[in-house]
Amino acid sequence: MTIRFRSPAQRAYTWRVGLAMGVYLVSLPAAVHFVGQGVVSRTDPLAWILALIPGIAVAAIFWAYGKMLIEETDEYQRLLHVRQSLIATGFTLGLVTIYGFLENFGLVGHVDAFYVAILWFFGLGIGGLVNRLTLGTEA
Template identity: 45%
Template structure:
């Protein structure tokens, strides 16, 4: 099966942003471990790994805009909505548990990890619905 041009662009963009993420994450960790920066530079270095992740959201948004097949676009939108609902629900529940002193504090970036996990759940939901409609 041949990839549509917009999927090829998405894959290429995602590869670039994830490569930049790996470089920024490893670089920031090494920098803080061996010669920790201070002042405003420390904030800049600490935020560097977040920038490519922000880029991933832009890449996904561009795919949704460029997608020519409206049915596939709807599946991607539904998958993203499931991911968003999942990540926000778990983060909200955790926040209340944390607020009442029942669980330890967790780093905020885990919400993004939950969102990407939610994309997987959304993909499974889409596959299940596709399977049910064909049966």
């Protein structure tokens, strides 16, 4: 099976996300082991660095998505990606706002903030599906 990318912007995006995910996949277990298991003291600056790297890697994925939107020269492809990200953003903000009110009134438990990124990535899938169902294509 051959994967075909529609544009140089899409190839660059895939490479950037792959690099960010590689950093994430290496740094998260390291942070869990060294900081989470107490190998490195939480007062040690190294603990902060180890804890920050996975989050920075995920933030790099958001940067890569924005960079892809800027670099994409095909206006229709850019439209599809913008629609997809707007749907993902609306989905995510809607859910976390509702959950925030439920949490505020003590009706549900606390959820760590980094799950917001996972919701947004899931929302990208929903956005792709919406594009497919309403426009007959996805980015």
